[in-house]
Amino acid sequence: MPGDPPPMAAHADRESLEISDDYSDDGFPPSPPGYSYRLNRYTRPLIDYVRNEWQTSAKYTSLSLSPGGTDSPRWVQMFMSMVTAPRFRRYAIIYLVLLVSCLAGWMFVLSPRLEEHEALLHSLDPSIKDDVGGWFGTNALPRFDNITQLRDLDASLLPAVKAQKDGQPSSRRLIFIGDVHGCKDELELLLDEVSFDHERDHLIFVGDMINKGPDSLGVVDLARKYSASCVRGNHEDRVLLLRHDMESSNTLSPDSDGGISPDLFFGLKKKERALARQLSSEQVQWLGACPVILNVGQIPEMGQVVVLDKQDASSVMNMLTIDLDTHVPSSTRKGTMWTKLFNKHQSLLYSSLEGSVPDPKSQVMTVIYGHDSKSSLSLKTYTKGLDSGCVKGGKLTAMVVEDGGKQSIIQVRCRDHRDE
Template sequence: MAHFRRDDVSSFEYIDAIPTNPRTKRQKKIWRNIAIAVTAVIVIVIVIVVAVVVSQNKKDKSSSGGQYPISPYARMTQLVTVNEADIQQKERIFVVGDIHGCLTEFNELLTTIKFDPAKDQMILAGDITTKGPGTVGVIRRAQELGMLCVRGNHDDKVVRLKAYELEKGRNAMIPPSATMPEGGVPDPLKFKNYHVAISTYEQLTQSDFDYLSSCPVMLHLPSLNNTVVAHGGLDPKIESLQDQVPYLVMNMRDIESSGKPSPESGVGTSWATLWNTKMTTAAASEKMNVYYGHDAGRGLNIQATTFGLDSGCVYGDYLTAMDIRTGLRTQVKCKNYDKKGGNSDD
């Protein structure tokens, strides 16, 4: 055995001793260069593809508010322009701030101004639902008196949950800790969210839902001093109402120094301040007045071209109605139904 093993070893030594074929070496070098070149081309192609995809994404986001996608359950109308004749025939046109289910106070306000649906037009500035005890009653009163409305951030949540329930069934709204599948919306909802109590468990009928979901994000009354009603506010940098981002219109309070609108207050300048600054230099044809709610933290906030009417009714302050033509304001005192304090958006 030892003999054979020695033979094997010697035969290996012989093979190792064969001189490398210079042609084979050159071919190897060529193949290695080809491999490097192919790898380089692949890397370049990948880099180009990634760069194109990223820039395309950015373009999509800036052109369609892609950072703030709209829920497939939002049933949203972004903008309604009110017919001039409908408005001209009304004696008084009022805007009322956030009612938040305060039905008693809402009725008291209507009595105080002697509201007559045959002669008067009421416009609700959004967040007519949640927090207070009478959401469904407020919706039905608004509907029966032919009131116009815009969608608030809380109304939007009620609509989305109810639309999901109508489409998928109440049994699909489990487990409570699960998030409703709506794509990458900026304000995702869990099935245990307290808005479910109103949308699903308090007999919000199809008719109630139809009224609430019909409230557009923006209501434009061109013949009335070019007035817009919107719940949160408008971004002064955006020229056309069609280009405003619905989530921000329903939620904005401040605009950061970078120019980005934010749902927070105290992180920049109130959008209304910037709006009024812009309007001081705007041409007469571009002047626009904005009536809004949402900012109970700042309270009643009347400026030259912006009219903040959320005077914190559900927090025990006041419910305010303003006559657009005369500027006359009427308030009723409210009970405190929500001890958390102003501007809670949860």
Template sequence: MATYAIGDVQGCYSNLRRLLDRVGFEPSRDRLWFVGDLVNRGPDSLHVLRFIKGLGPSATVVLGNHDVFLLAVSAGVATLRPQDTIQAILSAPDRDDLLEWVRRQRLLYREPPFVLVHAGLLPQWSLDEAEALAREAEDALQGAHREAALRALYPSQHLQWAPGLTGPARPAAIIKVLTRIRACSRDGVMESSYSGPPERIPPGFQPWFAVKERRHRDATIICGHWASLGLHCQDNLLAIDSGCVWGRELTAIRLEDRQVFQVPCNGDQ
């Protein structure tokens, strides 16, 4: 049995299937861990969702910002933009089943020594705290007041996490951290707009995983979200968004030995 962590697919269905052929994935034997952003910007988000949903217990998924955006659009909280490619999901005959499946996915998955999350964690969060906060936000997304939480997230440029947050802003801030963080200050203030390479981060901020004081350094965080960072592996970090949707590569890492597998992605654009 092998477990493969897979970077941001973003609707690139044929590339995903080629990557699974490349690693010799067998659903009855192996597991796939997806770092989120299953959908959007690529050409075939509908088939990506149907395929991964159909994998059942062979697939573990955490939500990314594009997956949350799909939920927000379906709820009438956010509006489609010209670059979005999720329309086929919203008009599909199995739309409701797919959206309910997306809504039931986790924001953080922990299986020591690994933590699977889309974007990252705030430096002041311990692993136990991050896991508890993720469960809290998941409950909000699945509960009767989920639209209120999504409305607090769109727009969210000035939203920052604070322990004293209450109401819809609290789960919205948790979701923002887990699905959007790239850079932050030493005390956990997020830089909300930057998506470029780490060496150009605005003054006063640094990559979230570079904060020396962060409280979860003993775990290996598996994440995506930061295409400009690219494939970046170190002792306690596997950042595997290698820019598939931007015509670069789709990456899988076999967790047992950290072997990297990639397929070029120009053919799916």
């Protein structure tokens, strides 16, 4: 038909492209109306038809010149071409991130841990004892009136040395309860969660059973009902001391506080004074029998549990940190956590006994404690912190120890009782 391009067969050279000779200085043909070229047949690679006339074009020669109008040295051109390459920039960013990460890891993780490790080893070196005038706690055991310092748990209450076979239930269980602080409802819920059985289980409260919460008297009665063991925490100690002071001064009556300065109550709150009055004589006697330290005895995989002799009772009930040089405990958080020093000491002891005694684990010691809700649940090899802030809306924690030393942690949610 008129106007149609001739058939492909009409062309003698099928491997050529009919291209106009009128090229621009870019090396590309102009774009007039109609067909600018005819493709007969692709028999050669397209790269063979690429032209490089643009390299000699006047409009592009200025790109190779420096801004000052003079050529840069070749090494500068090579360097600039390298650093401006996309791959180089990607690798530079990756290596920079790795470098910053390694530096931050060293400064904030590895270096502090190495320094702490060296400080703990230095603190446990006996040669420095004389340099600091002796270590705290190596003097004679202090005596306090109306306080039971140390008590041993009845060995018949301990779990069996070997675990039961074929999935049989444990013959005996010890259930350690964290700081209850008068939260009886949560305590009963926790006992349901652990499937408490009075016939085979024994409850051990690690301190601070009373005060702050809504039903301290109910918690004490429940513990007495199940013949539980207890440890005298700092809250029991404060309330009992106030109770004894009230009895000696005949101020148990609620009306006896009138006109008396609050300073005479050692800074205790009105709620604590009310609790001291509400306790019955039987409850006071039971709480007063709670020792500062309870020697649980040998438990498989845990060694000797909670044996702390020659310790100041006030320090045991209140300490959070310890001075690494003098080993003086403190109730503040300005210092090293005592658990770090204790775990380091026990790990060194275990390493020294390993290979020289048949059962080195029986020679080490494990401490189960409360009174540290800020650290919450803290389970280390030789220390078990069970205060998980129940009275503040946290959790109430139980650590269950079964036959063979098997341990498990059970927790229940608590309401916030601080405004009650």
